[in-house]
Amino acid sequence: MKRLVLILPLVLMSLAAPALAESFPHYADVSGVAADDVLNIRAEPSASAPIIGVIPPDTTLIEVTGASEDGKWRRLNAGERSGWVSARYLESEPMPPxxxxxxxxxxxxxxxxxxxxxxxxxxxxxxxxxxxxxxxxxxxxxxxxxxxxxxxxxxxxxxxxxxxxxxxxxxxxxxxxxxxxxxxxxxxxxxxxxxxxxxxxxxx
Known part of the structure; x- marks a missing residue:
């Protein structure tokens, strides 16, 4: 019984602790894109949106400035405009906010x-x-x-x-x-x- 009393507060604290939100801007690297392929930058956070640019598969230190409401896309700047790339192909760089x-x-x-x-x-x-x-x-x-x-x-x-x-x-x-x-x-x-x-x- 004493063991349960000690463990329960720790469990409740972990359940109550909020998840650390993603902070923008931060750096990210392209990940999971084949060496002979590119990561598409799209005009909107949608796979059917027009492609406005591409990123080579070995690109690092991309500045990510935001996320789509569903969390599946990340915003970045490409040339004179902003665009969107699939979050599944970006790996965040470890860095302080x-x-x-x-x-x-x-x-x-x-x-x-x-x-x-x-x-x-x-x-x-x-x-x-x-x-x-x-x-x-x-x-x-x-x-x-x-x-x-x-x-x-x-x-x-x-x-x-x-x-x-x-x-x-x-x-x-x-x-x-x-x-x-x-x-x-x-x-x-x-x-x-x-x-x-x-x-x-x-x-x-």
């Missing part, structure tokens, strides 16, 4: 064209006609559970300061039909001007 701040990111937007490269603890901001500006992350925060897949940064460097918020959301760059899995809002006060940007982020 992007919101853990251990994954390099590249963020960008338009009007004006700007970009931010992120390495853990450091940002580099590039603007047209200007030298890259190095910015340190003075403070950061992310939900420990990852339930919201959000990062907040307090930024400072070179006389500039501000903050940025990155969230898991479908994001369009405004220049193509590509879809990204991370949106960024970037606010920076410099000695010359106040900058407010909105854009998208990808794995770097």
């Amino acid at each position: 992007w919101w853990t701040e251990r994954v390099p990111l590249f963020c960008y937007g338009t009007e004006p064209f700007w970009s931010v490269s992120y390495e853990p603890g450091l940002l580099s901001l590039e603007m047209p006609g200007e030298e890259p500006r190095s910015l340190g992350i003075e403070w950061s925060g992310a939900p420990q559970s990852g339930a919201f897949e959000t990062i907040g940064w307090k930024i400072r460097g070179g006389g500039a300061e501000g903050f940025s918020v990155l969230r898991n959301r479908e994001c369009s760059d405004g220049m193509s039909d590509r879809k990204y899995a991370i949106g960024i809002d970037f606010f920076l006060r410099t000695p010359e001007e106040d900058l407010v940007f909105t854009g998208c982020c990808a794995l770097n």
Whole structure:
């Protein structure tokens, strides 16, 4: 009887624990495609949708940005648009989720064209006609559970300061039909001007 008392709480805990959801974006490799074949990229998550591109069978480090509602397809960017491939032919790369701040990111937007490269603890901001500006992350925060897949940064460097918020959301760059899995809002006060940007982020 004592043994059952000890085991039962463990069983109940395992049943109550939620399954770890797939986090986007992440890297995946082509798997299960014959050496003389290709993996089709389709316009919609359907085997009958038009083919808009192909991926060689030995391709690795594909950035996956989303999944279909039925979980059978994965979204990725191909050229100037997004497309869909069958999930059965992709194998996820082991990597930490992007919101853990251990994954390099590249963020960008338009009007004006700007970009931010992120390495853990450091940002580099590039603007047209200007030298890259190095910015340190003075403070950061992310939900420990990852339930919201959000990062907040307090930024400072070179006389500039501000903050940025990155969230898991479908994001369009405004220049193509590509879809990204991370949106960024970037606010920076410099000695010359106040900058407010909105854009998208990808794995770097």
